[in-house]
Amino acid sequence: xxxxxxxxxxxxxxxxxxxxxxxxxxxxxVFVGTVxxxxxGKTVTKLEFESFDAxxxxxxxxxxxxxxxxxxxxxxxxxxxxxTLLIEEIAVIIAVSTPHRKAAxxxxxxxxxxxxxxxxxxxxxxxxxxxxxxxxxx
Amino acid sequence: xxxxxxxxxxxxxxxxxxxxxxxxxxxxxVFVGTVxxxxxGKTVTKLEFESFDAxxxxxxxxxxxxxxxxxxxxxxxxxxxxxTLLIEEIAVIIAVSTPHRKAAxxxxxxxxxxxxxxxxxxxxxxxxxxxxxxxxxx
Amino acid sequence: xxxxxxxxxxxRDILKEKELTYAxxxxxxxxxxxxxxxxxxxxxxxxxxxxAVNQEYVDDTQSINDTDEIILIPPxxxx
Amino acid sequence: xxxxxxxxxxxRDILKEKELTYAxxxxxxxxxxxxxxxxxxxxxxxxxxxxAVNQEYVDDTQSINDTDEIILIPPxxxx
Numbered sequence: 001x002x003x004x005x006x007x008x009x010x011x012x013x014x015x016x017x018x019x020x021x022x023x024x025x026x027x028x029x030v031f032v033g034t035v036x037x038x039x040x041g042k043t044v045t046k047l048e049f050e051s052f053d054a055x056x057x058x059x060x061x062x063x064x065x066x067x068x069x070x071x072x073x074x075x076x077x078x079x080x081x082x083x084t085l086l087i088e089e090i091a092v093i094i095a096v097s098t099p100h101r102k103a104a105x106x107x108x109x110x111x112x113x114x115x116x117x118x119x120x121x122x123x124x125x126x127x128x129x130x131x132x133x134x135x136x137x138x
Numbered sequence: 139x140x141x142x143x144x145x146x147x148x149x150x151x152x153x154x155x156x157x158x159x160x161x162x163x164x165x166x167x168v169f170v171g172t173v174x175x176x177x178x179g180k181t182v183t184k185l186e187f188e189s190f191d192a193x194x195x196x197x198x199x200x201x202x203x204x205x206x207x208x209x210x211x212x213x214x215x216x217x218x219x220x221x222t223l224l225i226e227e228i229a230v231i232i233a234v235s236t237p238h239r240k241a242a243x244x245x246x247x248x249x250x251x252x253x254x255x256x257x258x259x260x261x262x263x264x265x266x267x268x269x270x271x272x273x274x275x276x
Numbered sequence: 277x278x279x280x281x282x283x284x285x286x287x288r289d290i291l292k293e294k295e296l297t298y299a300x301x302x303x304x305x306x307x308x309x310x311x312x313x314x315x316x317x318x319x320x321x322x323x324x325x326x327x328a329v330n331q332e333y334v335d336d337t338q339s340i341n342d343t344d345e346i347i348l349i350p351p352x353x354x355x
Numbered sequence: 356x357x358x359x360x361x362x363x364x365x366x367r368d369i370l371k372e373k374e375l376t377y378a379x380x381x382x383x384x385x386x387x388x389x390x391x392x393x394x395x396x397x398x399x400x401x402x403x404x405x406x407a408v409n410q411e412y413v414d415d416t417q418s419i420n421d422t423d424e425i426i427l428i429p430p431x432x433x434x
Contacts, residue, residue, distance in 0.1 A: 121354030122285035259433030260364030
């Protein structure tokens with residue numbers, strides 16, 4: 001089962017782990033990304049995620065399908081937040097259940113690495129004295 | 139912070155992820171191990187974990203300390219269930235928060251791999267027609 | 277030909293508008309990119325600028341149709 | 356010398372008792388292991404048999420004191 005969501009309300013880890021429950025799984029790996037309080041020494045006050053929802057869902061679905069084929073995952077759940085987030089709020093959760101636990105870790109790491117390269121979601125970090133679109137410039 | 143627990147009540151994923159929350163983490167990796175419905179084609183009806191608690195806590199603490207030193211983890215939470223478990227119940231949860239996400243995956247995988255080798259906890263699987271201590275014989 | 281552009285993130289800030297009808301000289305995404313960089317020089321400073329049509333990334337050799345809605349995608353930073 | 360043995364899992368099943376006072380001939384954990392294998396031949400079938408004293412694994416060369424409580428540890432299978 002593939003469960004992909006982009007939400008403007010707080011994310012729930014148990015929603016993702018419940019979505020990948022399987023009586024024959026050997027293990028579930030989960031990645032949780034939260035808002036950091038600083039970037040290169042500057043204090044972050046909040047951040048905003050902007051998403052091109054339709055394409056973001058499509059790209060996340062591709063990642064989930066790759067995981068299913070390449071690592072034989074039973075289930076993949078990927079939830080990404082959008083809108084305004086405060087420090088320590090969850091930005092993304094990825095949960096993967098697989099027949100063998102090693103595959104769960106590999107697949108989960110592949111998913112977050114690829115999400116950060118291909119999924120059209122943009123993060124704007126706000127500081128005391130301004131804001132920047134993350135990773136926009138070299 | 140190191141949070142090690144052996145519990146005879148259902149484990150909570152959010153207890154573990156909350157324990158490793160950190161405003162400066164770059165990522166949290168979580169492993170969730172659940173009771174499988176079969177072993178080599180035989181239907182499992184339930185299982186029992188027996189634990190030598192004092193030493194199990196000590197060995198899990200060693201794993202957590204290694205993670206803290208080797209991968210610079212901020213926080214490690216390891217909860218292991220004991221007693222009787224039914225299919226799909228959670229046997230173990232390991233959550234690790236680190237400055238960089240790659241380290242979180244490596245550290246979490248190291249933790250579960252090592253736990254399965256060194257921590258004095260024993261699993262007895264029950265089938266329709268008997269029970270076996272898992273991995274006892276070659 | 278005139279195409280409809282939709283932009284996100286820092287590109288929207290640079291173009292000042294989320295949606296824009298834009299006259300492009302050439303026939304390909306590569307041509308559009310060259311034109312845009314010249315109209316909006318700030319785009320040259322970005323680490324990357326990708327394009328999508330029908331919710332799929334397209335490369336520079338892709339032909340443009342005047343019915344296309346072309347999405348401008350600056351470096352993504354989700355997760 | 357007599358030592359106190361505490362066993363878990365399948366070893367407890369084989370020894371029939373969780374705690375046992377046992378007369379050992381030699382001076383080391385290795386000697387104890389040899390004696391136990393001879394008293395309880397089923398132990399030879401195990402994938403491994405480790406020992407712990409004071410909640411730490413000890414190896415075969417470790418000396419035994421008669422005040423030791425020695426834990427018998429069959430192959431672990433947590434997780």
